[in-house]
Amino acid sequence: MLKKWTAILLAASLGLSAGCWDRQEVEESFVTIAAGVDTCPGNKLRFTEQIPLPPPEAKGKATRTEKTAPTGPSFVTISTVADTFTDGARKVHLNTPRGPLWQHAACYVFGENFSRQGFAGEIDWLQRNRQIRKIGYVFITRNATVSEVLKVPTEVERIPAVALVSMIKNQDTSLGIYTPIKLGDFLGQSITPGIEPTAPGVEIVEEGGKKRLRISGTAVFKQAKLVGWLNEKESRGYRWLRPTMIIGGTKVIKCPICDKPVLLDTLRSTSKIKAEIKDGEIIMHIKIREEGNFYEQKCRHQLVTPEMIPILNREAEQLIAEQVRAAVTRAQELDSDIFGFGQALHSAYPREWTRLEEHWEEVFPTVKIELDVQSEVRRSYLTTRTLEFRY
């Protein structure tokens, strides 16, 4: 009997002897909502992180009658100078009393200078740290340092990092210029042969003495180094070639009759890249199937008719082709295979790829593309005819 109870007691205490190993109470932690690194003179890194402060009304002291607009800062930004990423992140403890919760990091911001020097060997920790989830979005600062960017308050959203993520996601579905990328994909594409990552840029604009954040440009990487930027048109072209389905976006074409702008939106679009080697030339067959709606017109012409729609479709196809060509040209100039042409070649010609992989850098700028774009206007929302003002 005694033996039995001793055994039960020992077994029970075994469960407890681990002693809440990973326990971390939320009120003894802070949430790292954004983190980033930038260069610092003296071959050091400047680590910066943004920590949101709890909304004042959540503290349970304010009653309903004293509810006022949240005052005071909604976040703090802490910067440290250190040798490595981890070192920087831990030096935060020198002036912050609590431990970090990395799981909620919504975005990772890398400085432009830091990126130009190359991040290979600098962000090992992001891969290794168990707490870091690779679903935060990656941004590259443009004409600014990370600590400057992470200090800019945003107005609609209390926490700038959350605002940045919302901005990149919302522009993707409503406007369709820049392609959001998550940390996991970013790191994956950096180390995969035959594809290079991009990341949206973020810059600071001043309007009436107030600083605002704006997403601007797509940073193109090559061998983990920032080599250049895509402009808006090229970014749109890059977006059409995204391997996953695209939902949302706009296309501005010209009215076939009067050349005034006509706006079509995109419902969904898929693309497929198929490599072919023909007479020693590498050709990428790019197939894009796009569907959209007629959204806006400036002229009075009757455009949503069975006769006009095919013409609009051709216009849209031309626009898409033009944007894709611009993007490919720019990428070839920068010599960075952001579209994954190498991967397409690898899957179609595995044997040739082993030979080409060594000097893909030289081959990539010579790759030809052949476009097969089909775009279709499906419907025109509430009206088919525009209002006919007499003007």
Next chain:
Amino acid sequence: MRYLPPKGQPEEPLTDAQILTQSLAYDLQTNHTYLEQLLQGCSDAVMRKFKFGKDRDTDALLVYFDGLVSKTEAEASILYPLMLEMDQIEDAVETQAGNIYENTRDRLLAVTDLLECDTFEEVMQHIASGDGVLIIDGYNQGLVAGIRYWQGRPVESPDQEVIVKGPNEGFNETLRINTALLRRRLKTNCFKIESISIGRYTKTNTIICYIKGVADESLIQEVKNRLEKIDIDGVLDTNYLEELMEDHHYSVFPQAEHTERPDRVVAHLLEGRVALMVDGSPWAMVVPATLPQFWISPEDYYSRYVPASLIRLLRQLAFLITLLLPSLYVATITYHQEMIPTPLLLTIAASREGVPFPALVEALMMEITFEFLREAGIRMPRAIGPAISIVGALVIGDAAVSAGLVSTPMVVVVAFTGIASFIFPAYNAGMAIRIARFPMLILAGFLGYFGIMIGLIMLLVRLASMTSFGVPYLSPLAPTNQGDLSDTLVRRPWWAMRQRPQNISPDNRVRQE
């Protein structure tokens, strides 16, 4: 030479136990003396001695307990015929001349229930059950007249199992009324009510009800065997029987269903179960019981099957919430902060600011407080009920948060768990889950989701290995029986309910042709 007491000492008085084993004597005086000895100190015992017969020369003794018999009936059907009417009947002379005992038994006593008894023990048993016993001088047998009548509750609607629609009669403390409630719903001779007396002192009348041909014979036999093995001084409620008969004595989970609704008992009997009732308790105990049975309310079968099915799903959700919500909350905010959306995490962090205890201690504190409130709510006199509600709601809820002892989300979690725990139709199953959530909470507090998983697996293994009168406790979930499953998680429509559950009634399964 030492002094020895003389052998065969005269007339050492018999002890009570010795008297009980004796047969009644022919001599009424002896009987009277013995009865007086037995009933010494029983102030409610009445021994009415009277004379009747041809020349008023026959002595008789009527014994009963005051309060258990109908005095009107005792007068009208025993005393009146014997003392007055005897002379008026036509063949009075013959009657009085012959065997007066037989004549009294066969012609004079105008009661419906009439038995005979031989020993003092039988006399005691009968008068304690509320019968009157008539002993006539010169005969060594007593006549037992069934003139039971006592004050009891009328048939009321059940307090504990409330339903909106459907029959609303409940059992009460009188066994005979309860059997009548059952018999009225099962008008067949196949419905058997077997009786057995349990308890050395209480001699509680216990009945075993089943439908012959529907209930498994081996199940009936097993129930009887287990009942016969019970040796206890008293039985006041069916729970005594459950604990003495169940398969697993150390489990917190109930292995019998207790109900105070005759309709529910009949529904179970029709599925092939066996019901047990004891005199003096309005609760019937139905075996075998399985865990899925506890989220079934009789109302499910009285309302349309779609709403009934949805509500049954709701109860299953409540089952999980009661068991897991506090542990999930504690595990999430101490170990798995990535599971909470960022804005909520910030709010929780803010509201926990200044709370001096770890989340586990906070949760245990609040859960125990809630159990205090609930227990107080049940036990307190009704007049101070509102006071407890006010103290509970204001002091524990609001003031504890304002004082910074607990955080607001914890109050929400505990309140929600509390509400969910009230959903179970079966009170005893709700209790089991309420108990099980505390070990879960501790595991969650020490090991996070990993601990919850360990707890769940241990619980599941335990439940799956249990049986109730040979029926697997998790059936028909495990072992899975697809046919029965459709009336477990959801409620099968009546037109599709063609068969009885296989796990309970394996032989006679046809409900509808």
